[in-house]
Amino acid sequence: MGRQRDTGTPPKQKAFLTGHESYLMHKYRLYVYDAEDRLIAPAMVIAADNDDAATGQAENMLDGVRAELRDGDRLVISFPKD
Secondary structure: OOOOOOOOOOOOOEEEEEOOEEEEEEEEEEEEEOOOOOEOOOOEEEEEOOHHHHHHHHHHHOOOOEEEEEEOOEEEEEEOOO
């Protein structure tokens, strides 16, 4: 059995069973801010396989408000997009 290379990505958080395979999903956090850049609610958790899937879910939740999608300390994307 070979060693896996560290990709710098934080470990995935939750395991799901699909058929005969299990896989893990990242837990992303979506932070929403008001016009004065104050956090207006606790972060919303988004479970997704990758950044693109998490970004798509976040876009569906937002309506032009300022927000940040994060994977741990890493900023994935800021909304609205420039």
